[in-house]
Amino acid sequence: MSDIVLLNKHQKKALVIELYNQGKTRRQIAETVHMSFKDMADIINEYTGEDKQVNKPEKSKDSRAFELFLQGKQSVEVAIELDMPADKVEELHVQYWRLSKLDNLEILYHEAEYSLSLLLRLHNILKDKRITKDKDISDLIELANWFTRS
Structure with missing residues (x-):
């Protein structure tokens, strides 16, 4: 039998946060959780409170x-x-x-x-x-x- 365990969305989110708190790089997290960088970044940004608006240029x-x-x-x-x-x-x-x-x-x-x-x-x-x-x-x-x- 295979050792592959399928995780649901909430479990993946919790695992991303746990690995992030352990100091893993985003590449390591993505490989472990099998998730796109964008989805993973969204979870981490939500967790850390980083606003997606931060990178937007100031309006004229x-x-x-x-x-x-x-x-x-x-x-x-x-x-x-x-x-x-x-x-x-x-x-x-x-x-x-x-x-x-x-x-x-x-x-x-x-x-x-x-x-x-x-x-x-x-x-x-x-x-x-x-x-x-x-x-x-x-x-x-x-x-x-x-x-x-x-």
């Missing part, structure tokens, strides 16, 4: 800025947290809008460049007066046009 400031915008952070918060100049944060915010399919907001931003405060004020007035439907706004514009012609 641009990527981190996009994540912060996605979390709803204001431009000034992004600038402070990432220690970035305002111009760069503004450029990234516009790129974020484009990536988020907020192209109309980007267009409005560029067209109204210095009038954003007026647009925001107009928006707040319309909202306060509950003029929020396209039809209501169209009627209001027609009324304003009528007054300017008279």
Whole structure:
């Protein structure tokens, strides 16, 4: 008869950890347990608490800025947290809008460049007066046009 003993998954895992604690090399462990280096490394990393994320490169400031915008952070918060100049944060915010399919907001931003405060004020007035439907706004514009012609 053969001396081969078949181990289940949990027994193999326990054996990998035991051999690791005995100071065996990964090659010796792999030969003993008949397991791939990847599976064995996963068990050892889980046991030692080594995070697989450790080897990942740090994200760029641009990527981190996009994540912060996605979390709803204001431009000034992004600038402070990432220690970035305002111009760069503004450029990234516009790129974020484009990536988020907020192209109309980007267009409005560029067209109204210095009038954003007026647009925001107009928006707040319309909202306060509950003029929020396209039809209501169209009627209001027609009324304003009528007054300017008279």
